[in-house]
Amino acid sequence: MTLSAAPHTSSDLWIPVTEEPEKRGRIFNIQRFSLNDGQGIRTLVFFKGCPHRCPWCANPESMSPRIQVIKRQAKCLSCRTCLQDPAECPSGAMEYVGEDVTLPELMTRLLKDEVFFRSSGGGVTLSGGEVLMQHAFAGELLKALRALGISTAIETAGDAPLSHLLALTENCDQVLYDFKIMDPQRARSVLNMNQPRVMDNFRALAEHGVNLLPRLPLIPGFTLTEENMQQVLDFLRPFNLAEIHLLPFHKYGEAKYPLLDKTYSMHKTKVPDAATIAPFYAMAEKYGYKVTLGG
Template sequence: MNTATIFNIQRYSLHDGGGVRTVIFFKGCPFRCPWCSNPESQSFQNEAMRKEVLCIKCSSSSALKCTRSPENCPTGAIETIGIEYTVQEVINEVKKDLIFYETTEGGVTLSGGEALCQGKFCIELLKELKKLGINTAIETTGVGNWDTLDKITELLDTVLWDFKIMNKEESEQILNLDVELMKYNFKKIMDKNVKVIPRIPLIPGYTAKEENMKQIIEYLCNFNINEVHILPFHQYGSSKYKALGRKYKLDCLKLLSDKEIDNIISLFNGRGIKTVLGGY
């Protein structure tokens, strides 16, 4: 029986494809974005996360060296991240919210990590969702096997496609992401009958540099793209790094000012591309 490792099934989401949605977060990602707000999504293996607020340091003077298993933690401070699900088990969760999909034009969004890494499961799941008449979307970098992406796309209503760093060397060095493969797959997907919305995380010093924005705009102007979603940098996930025993590298990174964000919006608007701040 085909299963997938999932680290969260988030219900009542409002920013991942339209309407009220259930977001399925697949565990495992080959990329290493320094600003990742879900670091628990990166490893393909199950791992332990410590909730500091619950930890009573019962087994060590340093809780990060705690050797207790999640099952033996007296306060529930140690949590296992990653659960194996079958397609039917995910469908059972999704069905709980059918009424919300129907009344808000919502649906189910596949996210991660990078969902394409568990493509076979995604295809099976999307087929079952379509049988139920559920609107489907995916959040992806688009970097993966084209045959898998092609089959997945046939079962999607919306593709939320991340654009990050366009310079090939910087993308590989900083993110471990092949931007040429991303562009190749994007060009092919634009020939298909599916709604594609580019999304751009605005990360100071990384993606939000003016030259990078201009490169993204120039690339998108080759296609019939009239709307992008821009996602301002935040540090909401920074505490997760400590919970995983990792260092968060962007602690001192300042948020963009309203003026800086407005300037970026103006670059897109000047080329006839509408921007949606924060996505939907």
């Protein structure tokens, strides 16, 4: 194994680089007993790293591909015992965000929930961050799960080479596909997203018979407009899909931003109420969709 040092910041750690990076994945959370993000009871694996910069992101710890360190000042004893090493922190005030796992290690952890997958028709969903940033490892994980008859799904914005997407869908029962800002220029400037590629990839997956479930976050000032919603619905019309998920804006991730020395730009944005969401729900229903809020 060869090691290389990456530029150091106050919250990032140097990264071991192996000759076979596909043999390890970098995750930051495993969420068990989820009733969203696919059918049945599911376990979500959150992969670290994302090429996009959505201002409303609820998982800001997912953005950097690096392992990071956060410090919860309220728990700090000011004892200086840790010397900024979370492993030595006696109060748990400091902690790592992110870990490297091998495929056998991760499978062992996921299979603890196998009985719930079998009994509920659930399974494992790979999320992020953007899982396509670690497509090689994710593909091996999906293949291993599928070999055991466990249902698999991924959540993605689809902004990656089509070959990476197609490779994952070979062992994937469902793709939860996010549409955000439909205007190409604004998607690029606000999100760093190649919206034409997102749409081209969706078309290609549909042509390959992939089970697609479109989702749209409803974000005030960005996607919560009739124009953006209409553009999504017009784009999806030819695919004759049965279901769409609408994801209303929330602020559940706001408290994480200062821990990562980040500014939460949505601080003054109001969470839309039911009356605000209702017209968008009705627009999707008018197109014949089964509409789910959240999910």
